[in-house]
Structure formats: structure tokens, C-alpha cells
Amino acid sequence: MFIILFGAPGVGKGTQAALMVERNNLPHFSTGDALRQAKAEQTPDGLLAAQYADRGELAPDEVIMRIVEQTLNKPAFARGALLDGFPRNLYQAGELDTILAKRNQSVDRVINIKVDEAVITKRLIERGRPDDKPDIIANRFKVYRESTEPVLNYYDGRGVTCEVDGDADVETVYNRINANIQ
Ligand code: AMP
Numbered sequence: 058m059f060i061i062l063f064g065a066p067g068v069g070k071g072t073q074a075a076l077m078v079e080r081n082n083l084p085h086f087s088t089g090d091a092l093r094q095a096k097a098e099q100t101p102d103g104l105l106a107a108q109y110a111d112r113g114e115l116a117p118d119e120v121i122m123r124i125v126e127q128t129l130n131k132p133a134f135a136r137g138a139l140l141d142g143f144p145r146n147l148y149q150a151g152e153l154d155t156i157l158a159k160r161n162q163s164v165d166r167v168i169n170i171k172v173d174e175a176v177i178t179k180r181l182i183e184r185g186r187p188d189d190k191p192d193i194i195a196n197r198f199k200v201y202r203e204s205t206e207p208v209l210n211y212y213d214g215r216g217v218t219c220e221v222d223g224d225a226d227v228e229t230v231y232n233r234i235n236a237n238i239q
Contacts, residue, residue: 058083058137059162060238061144063209064170066197067177067184068223069230073170074141076231081238084133087141091124092116110188113196115204118148125149129156137165146204150211167212168234170223174198 060083062070071087078085092110095103102123106116115121125143128134144150157163172180181189188197212218219237223230 058165061140061167067181068170068172083139085139088143113193167218169220172223
């Protein structure tokens with residue numbers, strides 16, 4: 058199964074992904090984690106992407122698609138994946154479809170985790186990652202609304218999307234998500 062965990066920055070995609078991996082044996086792939094790893098390793102793509110993350114902007118699509126292709130080609134991802142933070146715009150969604158279509162696969166579920174913006178801003182500030190500063194957070198929300206949210210409409214027509222209220226404790230949200238992937 059290919060499942061996309063969708064939602065604004067800070068809705069809990071990473072936390073939920075970790076639980077789902079542990080309990081459902083699905084390989085997890087977070088483009089944000091991959092970029093932070095690449096930055097730590099000081100690869101050209103990692104260093105370039107960090108300049109965008111520091112401003113709350115999206116990294117260039119070619120950087121993202123290189124990482125995505127490399128990752129999805131690994132045997133661990135042959136039969137499915139839990140995608141977290143990808144696709145982030147319509148171009149990436151189209152590219153993902155092309156990659157999966159070549160393998161006779163497709164996106165099975167898009168789980169839209171919804172939490173009020175004021176609640177997630179507070180969560181993000183408490184998380185304290187370097188890109189969790191108020192002005193950068195505000196820009197990440199703007200980018201989310203403008204570039205990422207349209208991806209939901211892209212999948213809506215296929216009947217694969219569902220909405221989960223993410224304003225609850227971790228276990229409750231997990232159960233809500235799980236109810237949508239049976
Ligand atoms: P995240 O960990 O998903 O919040 O991502 C952190 C940062 O990495 C984002 O603010 C972007 O700069 C970059 N990033 C992660 N995933 C993507 C993506 N699919 N497309 C473009 N940029 C991304």
C-alpha cells in the first residue's frame with residue numbers, strides 16, 4: 058500500500074508515521090528527514106535544500122525527485138510506503154504518479170490530518186527545530202496553503218482521500234488513521 062500522510066506543518070505526521078511503521082510494518086519515507094540527513098552529511102543537495110528550509114520555502118523539485126526516486130527504488134519500498142511530507146505540490150504529485158504507474162502501482166490512501174493553525178503553531182514552537190521560529194512557521198503555512206493544499210484536490214477526484222481530526226492525543230489520532238487504512 059502507498060499511503061500519504063498529509064497535513065500542515067506540525068499536525069503530527071512524523072509522530073503518527075513512527076507509530077504506523079512500528080505497528081504496521083510499512084516502510085516510512087519522510088523527505089524532510091532525508092533532507093536533514095543529507096544536510097548533516099553535507100551533500101550538495103542537502104546543503105542546497107537547507108537554504109530553502111531555513112526560510113520555510115520548499116526545496117527545488119529536482120532535488121526532491123532525485124531523493125524520492127532513489128528511495129522508492131530500494132527493495133524495501135517495492136510493495137508500499139508511508140509517505141510523509143511528500144508530495145508537497147502538484148508537480149511532485151504528478152511525478153509520483155508517473156513513478157508508481159511504471160510499477161503498476163498507485164496511491165492507495167491520502168490521509169489528511171487536520172489541526173487548527175493556532176494549536177499547531179504552539180506545538181511547533183515547543184518542538185523547537187531550527188525552522189520552528191514564528192516567522193519561518195508563518196511562511197511554511199503560507200507555502201502549505203498555496204502549493205501543498207491543492208494536492209488534496211488532485212487526489213480527491215479518485216476517492217482515495219480521507220480526513221482525520223488530529224487535535225487529540227497520539228493514540229486517539231493513531232486509531233482514527235488506522236480506521237481509514239483497513
Ligand atoms: P518537513 O520535515 O516535512 O517539515 O520538511 C522540512 C523542510 O524540508 C520543508 O520546510 C522544506 O524546505 C523541505 N521539504 C521537505 N519535503 C519537501 C518536499 N516534498 N518538497 C519540497 N521541500 C520539502
